[in-house]
Amino acid sequence: MSNVYTVAQVNRYVKNMFVQDFFLRNIQVRGEISNCKYHTSGHIYFSLKDETGTIACVMFAGQRRGLSFSMKNGDKVIVQGTVDVYERDGRYQLYAREIRLEGTGLLYERYLALKQELEDMGMFAPEYKQSIPPYVRRLGVVTAPTGAAVQDIRNVSLRRNPYLQIILYPALVQGEGAAESIAKGIRMLDAAGVDVIIAGRGGGSIEDLWAFNEETVARAIFECRTPVISAVGHETDFTIADFVADLRAPTPSAAAELAVFDYYALQDRLERQKERLERSMVSRVAITRQNLSVRRERLLRLNPERKLFDNRQRLADLQNELERSMKNLIRERRYALAAMLERFEGLSPLKRLNQGFSYVENEAGANISSIRKVRAGDRLKITVSDGTIDTVVTQVREKEL
Numbered sequence: 001m002s003n004v005y006t007v008a009q010v011n012r013y014v015k016n017m018f019v020q021d022f023f024l025r026n027i028q029v030r031g032e033i034s035n036c037k038y039h040t041s042g043h044i045y046f047s048l049k050d051e052t053g054t055i056a057c058v059m060f061a062g063q064r065r066g067l068s069f070s071m072k073n074g075d076k077v078i079v080q081g082t083v084d085v086y087e088r089d090g091r092y093q094l095y096a097r098e099i100r101l102e103g104t105g106l107l108y109e110r111y112l113a114l115k116q117e118l119e120d121m122g123m124f125a126p127e128y129k130q131s132i133p134p135y136v137r138r139l140g141v142v143t144a145p146t147g148a149a150v151q152d153i154r155n156v157s158l159r160r161n162p163y164l165q166i167i168l169y170p171a172l173v174q175g176e177g178a179a180e181s182i183a184k185g186i187r188m189l190d191a192a193g194v195d196v197i198i199a200g201r202g203g204g205s206i207e208d209l210w211a212f213n214e215e216t217v218a219r220a221i222f223e224c225r226t227p228v229i230s231a232v233g234h235e236t237d238f239t240i241a242d243f244v245a246d247l248r249a250p251t252p253s254a255a256a257e258l259a260v261f262d263y264y265a266l267q268d269r270l271e272r273q274k275e276r277l278e279r280s281m282v283s284r285v286a287i288t289r290q291n292l293s294v295r296r297e298r299l300l301r302l303n304p305e306r307k308l309f310d311n312r313q314r315l316a317d318l319q320n321e322l323e324r325s326m327k328n329l330i331r332e333r334r335y336a337l338a339a340m341l342e343r344f345e346g347l348s349p350l351k352r353l354n355q356g357f358s359y360v361e362n363e364a365g366a367n368i369s370s371i372r373k374v375r376a377g378d379r380l381k382i383t384v385s386d387g388t389i390d391t392v393v394t395q396v397r398e399k400e401l
Helices: 007-020 061-066 105-120 148-160 178-192 215-223 240-244 252-259 263-302 304-345 349-354
Strands: 027-038 044-049 054-059 076-086 091-101 138-143 165-170 196-201 228-232 359-362 379-384 387-392
Touching (some): 027 054, 054 076, 061 091, 105 215, 105 240, 138 148, 148 252, 178 196, 178 215, 196 252, 228 240, 228 252
């Protein structure tokens, strides 16, 4: 009896046959996309068909870097990958590593090769990127004069800044001679002294955008002294000009937004800053004036002239007080003296003389109040109310009691 095998054994055997076939390890298959599904896990499941047959395909999420476009049913593509057996289901499928649109494969390979070459030369290096000036007055534009891109740039730019000067170089952006025309426009606007250059066009296929993948355009952008913004195609389109330019914009309208400052927003901001500055200055002036007033008062208090004036005033007040005190004291003493004079008036010798008494003194001026102070022959002077009498003592008699 012949050997009997399990399904798993058969599938594993067939898988090993595929693995050992070198031709199936790296194969390119041309066909049309059908049943394309993007899974939430990031994997892409689809079928590749032609007039006579269909093959199941899958591109895992880790291989998505090999897909440069959004795949959809009906696309004519060339898929590069490995044909292998899915052991559980026992069916073979193509595991894709790279997918490119048919007809653009050669162009895409040229694009990748030139991109790698220019990157190795350092033309994409960030240290060579120039910053976009914040306030652009003259904007240079290199694009087709009749396309939608120039209208978008013009409308957005003038809406943001009506005083902007736009200088357009009408370049060919597609077909023969387009790369040379774009490069010439960049060089001429650079020599014209504009502030920023926008180089770009609207979206299209890789063939339509190919002029911006030429080395001539890349070198013109790299050698330009004026900052260059690339605005080629739509958000998903990337060209070599995008990598060389100082700044990439996803669309021409976005390039205008990035290049041109909003005049009205700037005006509002300056107005708010002016008001804030005025309030700050008024507050600072008020505080400074208050401090100055305090310092002036302190200086007046400490001023020598003021102190001298205060001392003079104080001395004048003291002098007036002293004069008043002296006058009061003199007045009081006069009153006291008058009282004393009245009190002693009765004891005055003159009053006594006026009352009939006399005053006797010897030649030495001593008062003679007793007979014992004189002798016969002494000269005496007798003072009466109306004069003096000079006399000589002839006799001294003791009073009889």
